[in-house]
Structure formats: structure tokens, C-alpha cells
């Protein structure tokens with residue numbers, strides 16, 4: 419019922435030239451059908467990716483956005499600017515943005531709403547720190563992030579959202595959550611969405627796991643009923659790995 423999604427997050431990697439070469443290589447591969455592929459790239463790479471993937475089903479997304487539409491916000495990029503480029507997705511609330519750039523739950527909410535208003539889909543990231551996991555507070559922490567991020571978003575929009583559960587201790591560390599733990603947290607997020615909206619909305623929303631996902635682990639992860647896909651950093655940087663992730667999803 420929910421189409422699986424494998425979203426790559428390139429972070430601050432790949433020059434324009436490298437992005438073009440990645441796209442050319444990826445286009446030589448036969449990507450498995452029935453799995454949605456999306457690449458979230460640095461802003462400067464977006465026009466080249468949008469151009470290369472134009473006639474394909476591969477979607478392109480940004481990794482950040484500012485919530486105002488235009489104005490005196492030096493260095494920022496707005497949602498309408500991204501939409502005009504043909505973007506489908508924008509990652510909001512990635513833990514690196516929260517931790518390194520001080521983004522708050524309120525910022526994540528405003529950014530997610532701006533993305534929706536511009537006709538795109540936010541991939542809203544939530545997740546706990548290692549300390550919160552060890553102290554047993556992780557379910558409450560993530561539920562709080564979900565509630566804050568979704569504030570003021572209508573039920574119609576909420577059903578189309580993507581939420582990525584990314585435990586911070588698993589991002590870029592090689593230390594992945596077990597597939598059962600990932601599934602349990604995705605289920606807990608879905609029940610939070612049901613509490614905030616209704617069962618129909620909760621059944622529609624796609625919930626991804628992110629944190630050191632590799633081609634070798636994707637199949638087991640995707641066998642879990644509440645995991646609808648993955649947000650993948652390191653393993654999305656090589657066309658052959660990304661193709662293998664899609665094949666295993």
C-alpha cells in the first residue's frame with residue numbers, strides 16, 4: 419500500500435561535476451521497479467540532477483530550506499525556489515542541522531510547512547541521542563519531535579508526509595539499530611501520527627529508518643512491516659551501492 423522509498427542524503431559531498439557523473443552512471447543501471455528513488459543533494463547540484471533525471475522516475479530533493487518565501491535572508495534558499503527547480507523532497511530537521519546549526523523543533527515545523535505549501539514533500543527527521551536511548555527516554559523524545567514538527571499541518575497533507583527515524587548514535591557511525599528496534603520505533607511514530615490525526619493518515623504516512631544502512635542490511639530492514647524505506651547517507655554516494663539499495667528494498 420505504501421510505496422517504498424530509498425532517499426539518499428549526500429550531505430556536504432559531491433561537486434557539480436561529481437553529481438553529473440553519478441547521474442550518468444546511475445542511468446546506466448536498471449533500477450528495480452516499485453521502489454521510489456530520491457537523491458537529496460547540496461543546493462548547487464540540484465539543477466544538474468533535475469536535468470539528468472528529468473525523463474526518469476528518480477526524484478531529486480534538497481537537504482535544507484528556509485521557511486520565508488523571499489527577502490533579506492542572506493545565504494538562504496526558499497521553498498518556492500526549490501519547487502521551481504523541480505524538487506520533490508526537502509529534508510527537514512536532520513540531526514546534523516539540529517546539532518550543528520541549532521535548528522529547533524519550531525524551525526523544523528516552519529520549514530516543513532513551507533515545503534508543503536510550495537507543493538513538495540518534507541522528509542522530517544527525528545531521533546534520539548545515545549544518552550536518551552540508554553536512559554529509556556527515546557520513545558518520548560521522538561514522539562515530542564513528531565508532535566512539534568506536525569503542528570498546524572492538515573490531515574490531508576500529513577498523510578503524504580515522509581518521516582525518517584534516525585537515531586543520532588547510528589548516523590555515520592556504522593552502528594545501526596537492529597531491524598526490530600527500527601521497526602518498533604517506526605511503529606511508535608505511526609501510532610503517534612494516529613493519535614494526532616487518525617488511522618487512515620497513520621496508514622498512509624511513510625516512515626523511513628536512517629542510520630548506517632548499507633546494501634548488505636537493506637533487505638532485512640525492509641522485511642519489517644512498519645519500515646517503508648531508508649534515508650541513507652554514506653551508502654548513497656556510489657551509483658552501484660545506491661542501485662543495490664534499491665534492489666534490496
Ligand code: PEP
Pocket residue numbers: 427429584588589590591592628629630631649650651652653
Ligand atoms: C543520514 O545522513 O541521514 C544518514 C543516515 O547517514 P548514514 O547512512 O551515513 O548513517
